[in-house]
Amino acid sequence: MSRSSNIRPNISRLWSSLMRSAEIGATPRGGLRRLALTEEDGEVRREFIRWCEEAGCVVRVDGIGNIFAFRAGQDPDAKAVLVGSHLDTQIKGGRFDGILGVLAGLELVRTLNDHGVTTRRPIAVVNWTNEEGARFEPPMIGSAVFTGRASLDFAHGRADKDGITLGQALDAIGFRGTDRLSPEAFDSLFELHIEQGPHLDEAKRQVGVVTGAFSVRGMVVEVVGETGHVGPTPMPKRRNAIVGAARVTLAVDDIGWSRHETGGKSTTMRLRVEPNLLGILPDRVEMTCDFRHPDDAVATEMLASLKAQIPDIEQRSGCKVSIREQWSYGGMQYDPGCVGLVREVAQALGYSTMDLLTEAGHDAMHAADHLPTAMIFTPCEGGLSHNEAENVTPDDIEPGVNVLLQSVLRRAEVV
Ligand SMILES: [Zn+2]
Incomplete structure (x- = not known):
């Protein structure tokens, strides 16, 4: 010593x-x-x-x-x-x-x-x-x-x-x-x-x-719908961007849960809603999400899984969903x-x-x-x-x- x-x-x-x-x-x-x-x-x-x-x-x-x-x-x-x-x-x-x-x-x-x-x-x-x-x-x-x-x-x-x-x-x-x-x-x-x-x-x-x-995959997701009156607009005609964002949020959450036993994590951490007012269907949500996993290949797979679900989310919400920015580190x-x-x-x-x-x-x-x-x-x-x-x-x-x-x-x- x-x-x-x-x-x-x-x-x-x-x-x-x-x-x-x-x-x-x-x-x-x-x-x-x-x-x-x-x-x-x-x-x-x-x-x-x-x-x-x-x-x-x-x-x-x-x-x-x-x-x-x-x-x-x-x-x-x-x-x-x-x-x-x-x-x-x-x-x-x-x-x-x-x-x-x-x-x-x-x-x-x-x-x-x-x-x-x-x-x-x-x-x-x-x-x-x-x-x-x-x-x-x-x-x-x-x-x-x-x-x-x-x-x-x-x-x-x-x-x-x-x-x-x-x-x-x-x-x-x-x-x-x-x-x-x-x-x-x-x-x-x-x-x-x-x-x-x-x-x-x-x-x-x-x-x-x-x-x-851990490997991190982060992204900004943009959900675009259409404004309309919350009263008279018939359900089949609604394109509520919050509904699209909710479906993305649940998909992100499920992706984390399905890999959590090997350490996977998934988060939707921020929503920016427009116009975010009473009486009007929102036409745009910008959301920030991330996936984390100890295995880089699984982190890639988590992101791919979200991308694969986008057509279904679009169809069910009537909104356009796109990944606008993407980053990775770790x-x-x-x-x-x-x-x-x-x-x-x-x-x-x-x-x-x-x-x-x-x-x-x-x-x-x-x-x-x-x-x-x-x-x-x-x-x-x-x-x-x-x-x-x-x-x-x-x-x-x-x-x-x-x-x-x-x-x-x-x-x-x-x-
Ligand atoms: Zn610190």
């Missing part, structure tokens, strides 16, 4: 930082509403930067507002090990989703300072912009720009529901940075996150070793070296572990196309997330934070 393998993070200091973050955008029901690039997000970003600078880090901000705090390594030419997640939340979000991963990275730096540890590689803590997608779509846009998956112009032009663009929102809080950072500057990425599902909590395991990600395996390191460190520390796939989207999934990447999950109470009641205790997170620290130390090479 080397001296550094006995170093432990200060969980009560991390907890204090988490609770300070939980004051910024706090909701009456104990959660957080801290949408990307709002005043609240600006405030937590400034607090995070202040903490990082106090810990001796050099902070850089790129054109999409991603914040990178660098702790220097001994070798000025070595690529940095990246750790972090996101500080933005859902509209009715929790206090730990994403935030734990960023502030655990900060705690890692503080701990290394306490113990006077030098690493060969620099270590950088990142806060990705707009991970949640609750204000600007698509989600995970900060990491998408970082990896070149989305262009900066595209990202800056995304508008929220009030027509404010992401670029304007960056300017409003002073976070349109000028630093250029890309995956080539980094050695690897480790993202610590609450599980957001029930597997670890139910099995009473302390650390989730995330080996890869389905990758994380880097075997980094994943193996996380598992080995967790077991050496004596923790109970479980290998699992992430079923939610994370910035690490974009990074994994470019960098050796791993994720570590901590249990969360009842698997509840994207909910104000989302909860963990210091005891729940301590094992995962220890594993993050020791994995990063091994990768960054203590000198």
